[in-house]
Amino acid sequence: MEPGVGAPLDRFRSEVHAFVTAHAPAHRARSGVRSPENAEQYQELQRWTADLYEAGYLGADWPEEWGGTPGHDPRRGVVVAEEIARARAPMPPSGSSLAAHALIGFGTQEQKARHLPKIRSGEHLWCQLFSEPDAGSDLASLRTRAVRDGDRWTVNGQKVWTTNGQWSRYGYLLARTDPDAPKHKGISAFILDMTLPGVTVRPLREITGTSDFNEVFLDDVSLPADALIGALGQGWTIANTSLSQERNGVGASVVRLQLAIEDLIRDAAAVRLDGHPALEHDDVRQQIARLTSEVDACALLARASTAGHLAGCGSPADAPMAKLYFSELNLRIAEYALTLLGPDGALTEGDPDAIAHGHWQDAYLYARAYTIAGGSSEIMRNVIAERGLGLPR
Known part of the structure; x- marks a missing residue:
């Protein structure tokens, strides 16, 4: 069954949505993978991380001895990541999760006992x-x-x-x-x-x-x-094993694209072209429709990638294809939004005259990072060609 499909997962999604709505930090997460900007946000992130672990929404795939949930359904992790993204809340630090999986898979009992509880409590990032x-x-x-x-x-x-x-x-x-x-x-x-x-x-x-x-x-x-x-000498194996555990972010990335389309439609109604809302212009509606169709295609690609991974029959090219499509599409959406805003696109966050509080400028400036971080688009294309299609190096 695909992530997010079926009554049990739907009920779980409603539960997570209510929890995130009630407990997420007050400040809205900025575009991309960001760090706290001050000590107050850092403390909020610690508290938020602890809340998610305490509720069982993070770390459910850990061994029961260290707080995991027996019989954990891995599809639930996708739901949690999607609902955090949908609430525009900050994601807990991926470094903590990667380290936890490295310790769980390869660490000594002493290392686990010393570090895993403090990762769960949010005390140590x-x-x-x-x-x-x-x-x-x-x-x-x-x-x-x-x-x-x-x-x-x-x-x-x-x-x-x-x-x-x-x-x-x-x-x-x-x-x-x-x-x-x-x-x-x-x-x-x-x-x-x-x-x-x-x-x-x-x-x-x-x-x-x-x-x-x-x-x-x-x-x-x-x-x-x-x-x-x-x-x-086992570091390469440990790194790849811990990285392979982190697949929940694929669904969250698609949610971010869907939210970007919602924002784009809202702001296209606020921007005026030739004295009328931009959204009333045929070419604007057509471009937004094209981007929306691409987001739908990206969602299907990401869902297939996750389903293949969970079923144990995925291709080595699945995750690179999903990552490549997301990062390039995310950049195109931000570029079009700035084009649509015209001169107002130069207004920064905090400017009282900025449309959407300057969100699109920040999104555009960060979007290029997604095409580099986690493997650049050029590397992703090579991986797809060599490991997915069997082409020569």
Whole structure:
């Protein structure tokens, strides 16, 4: 059965909708994957994360020992992500979820007991320390080194594009431990205490005017031996396994597109062209209709991808196709919205004369990031061609 179909899931969706409406943070989430802008929003995010775990809407796929739900229906995770997106509420930090799945799958009992309860309580946020300046789409080329020094590890290197790095207590770190091994084999996973000496977090101010990403510098950072997750050299497997658990965001992405179309229709009725609402013009209605049709197609593609994954018969190209379609369509919607607004599209958030409070400008400035983050569109096309269609490299 497809996600969101059937009476049990419909009842569950109504329950989640009521919960999210009652408990979501007061501030509306901005476009994209964003970090808290101040301490108040950070504390709200902690509280919101804790509420979702406490209610069983997050972490239901964890082992029962650590708070999971026996017989968990994985389709429910899709519903939760969709309802959070529909409420325009912030998503809980993905770094925490990725780290939790790495610990559940490969961590020691001591590591689980120390960290999983504080992820559930929202006390500790985690960031994902994977990408580097010269190792983004080709992650296996990372050069951050972890060298064994007695009963400790000494880490040197740099990470970048680290979402929530400035707020995180721990980092889920990939580092090279065997420089002589093939590049996919010489990587290990570690728990990094972000408060350790030698860890420097430098927020990156983006074109949106906010700092959602960070650079993280690691200079002779000393980690205890028990910071290693899993076996030595197992980092690539651990990373891919934890990433494969995160499929709920596909449905949430489609909801964001559907909301964008709703916003576009609303604002097209407010904008005036030749003295009339823009929505009364045939060409405007036709363009919005075309974009709406593409959103419907994207929804079907995402649903097929999720259904195939849950049934265990998906193609390696499914998720890349859904990601590629979403990110490029999201950009086209934002571009058209700014074109429709004309000169008013230059007005920033907070300007009292800005249509939709300047939302479209922020959405447009962030939209390009979606075509790069999580694998650029060029890389996605290569994956689809090679793994999905069997074409040569």
